[in-house]
Amino acid sequence: MSRGARWAAVVLVLAVAGVVALWPRTPDPEPSGSGPPPGRPAQDLGPLRERAALRPCPAGPAGQAGASGATGQGGPAVLRGVTARCLGDGSEVDAATALSGPAVVNFWATWCLPCQGELRVLDAYAREPGAVPVVTVLVESKEGDGLELLAKLGVRLPAVFSGEDAVREAVRPRPGMPVTFVVGADGALTEVTRYPVLTSVEQVREVVG
Template sequence: MSARARWAAVVLVLAVAGVVALWPRSSEPVGSGPVSTRQAPDVGLARERAALQPCASPPRDQDQQAAGDVGPAALRGLEVTCLGDGARVDAASALPGRAVVNFWATWCVPCQEELRVLDAYAREPGSVPVLTVLVDSKEGDGLELLAKLGVHLPSVHDPDDRLRKALSPPPRTPVTYVVGADGALSLVSDPLVLTTVEQVREVVG
């Protein structure tokens, strides 16, 4: 290599080093993901927009209440938050008779279709009450999604997953149970996702 070529190579290396030294750098650490600018929804405002039906009240039979014989035995004494008004309610007391219980999450796509179907069923004459249980999700996010879907079913929030742990359902979402008049819970396994009102009628019986 000639002397001129060597000097040209040296000049090129110095020029590249200068560009690298002056190149602007991000203040974020390497490997950090994008920072979300989405603010958490205002729960009070989200609750107004959702306009959910109130959670069911326990029977007025004082003897039955005194004995604690209200709703599914597996859920008695387990408190959850009623999404409609933010009050704490006993899960079993919110299911004093025949009913449908649906576990769902905001990230679950099939849940959205099933919620709409259950809402349509609940508006039919002769339907049994439907209670939805929000899991694996934040309260405000759940309220926002229900408002977006136009679903106004009575709903509770179970952030600690106490209800599902008490029932030990299959590891999937959504999960639906039918509550009998005696408080017994029957898991709906066929179909796994309720896609029509007719299917809801069939599983309720």
């Protein structure tokens, strides 16, 4: 290549670079799937609560349960002072009062398929005359998803939710899901181990005693 041709190539490259630098640019599009803008209100759970129509949580105002320290009145000792939210109305409750005995307490999650059948069994048991109260604890799930599933299953059991999983951490159940406890009148917690999943009302009656 001659010297003149080389200079011509250099000039051409510089000219193209200048055009590219001056070319108007459009803003980069926002990535798809980006989250809601700051300040956007959280999901309104009111319609889901109405559809689920859960029975009220057996609890008083948060922080008041167990104040007297009387046996059987404050619920499980490990839960005193632990707060949770009642799925039925969104109120904050004291977990010890909500799960005081005698009662059956069931931990479940929306992704757990065996939990669905067990919830139906527990709901059927709770409707029987003389049944002890049954309260469920939603974990590892969103409140809205839990309400939708309960409405779909037709399960109206009282349910509480702890976003930070404080209730389950305090009780320390075995790994896995579902997990069920029987709470005695004295507040003692007994994990149900004979039946990994309760499949009949008769089994519930048996573990309640």
